[in-house]
Amino acid sequence: MTNLRESASQRLRNDDLAAPGRLDEAGELDALRAEFPGWSFLISDQGRWWALRTGPHAVSEVITDGPALLREQLLEIRVVEQGR
Structure with a gap:
């Protein structure tokens, strides 16, 4: 999986960040990494968001299909795991 994560990160750095949505995606990935430090994140070529x-x-x-739903599901996982 490391290669997939590295490839996605490299793709975000190398792609034309001026393209619509690319700056938003990079910012969302950074925010998710900060909020959920035990997880790695990537966006597939099909636009799916992975944790x-x-x-x-x-x-x-x-x-998931986007960062908002991914964040929501990770928060639910955190709540369940903290309740153990």
């Missing part, structure tokens, strides 16, 4: 983590977790992968 990935390793280790002994009940949920290690979340895939």
